[in-house]
Amino acid sequence: MSRNRDKSEDKPKRSAYDKALGLLARREHSRRELQLKLRQGGYVGDEASSALDRLGEQNYQDDDRFGEMLVRSRASQGYGPLRLRAELKSHGLSDARIRQLLDEADVDWVASAVTQLRRRYGAKAVTDPAERVRRAQFLLRRGFPAATVRDLTHAEVDELADESD
Known part of the structure; x- marks a missing residue:
């Protein structure tokens, strides 16, 4: 045995x-x-x-360094600031530190959202309202603010209107 x-x-x-x-x-x-x-x-x-x-x-574990690494990593993966805020909060970082990390992040959130839309759906303009909603939901799930999502999903519609003039 x-x-x-x-x-x-x-x-x-x-x-x-x-x-x-x-x-x-x-x-x-x-x-x-x-x-x-x-x-x-x-x-x-x-x-x-x-x-x-x-x-x-001994500086082997540092929540500030962890937060900086997480923001860099997730932002490069195409996640938005709301998703990052929630993830950092789940790791026990303070609201003030989270705000500071997101402010210091060298990320153009609108450009990141545009990149995610293009990567997922291509550059084709959308006329179907249901498709616009799908795209908006995609960006919201990735953690982009509603105002940014609204601007981008309407921007595609506006670009289509400009093309038809």
Whole structure:
């Protein structure tokens, strides 16, 4: 029977610090995200908190750096500011910091929305109201503000009217 033992029983359990450091070696994580992963791994209480504090003091874990990375990454994937705000909030960043990150982001949100529309639907103008609604819903799901979506979906209609003159 001893041959069928789980091999994990042979190894001593890693410290919370080592576990979190291993996660950070792969990619940036928010403090909240690391806390959740440590809790799921069976690390609770003071051990997890002190490990996260130590990682922060050593500058291995930094919510500001994580936020900057997330904004860059998601914006390059074509997501809008509302989606980014929600994701950053879910990682425990403060509203003030989220506002600052989005303000400092070097992103033209309107151009990004246009790029997403063209990538998904091409450059063809739309006359069908149902198709305009589909396109607007697509942009809203990606996290672009309603005013931007309204302007862009109507802009395509206006361009069609200009072509027919």
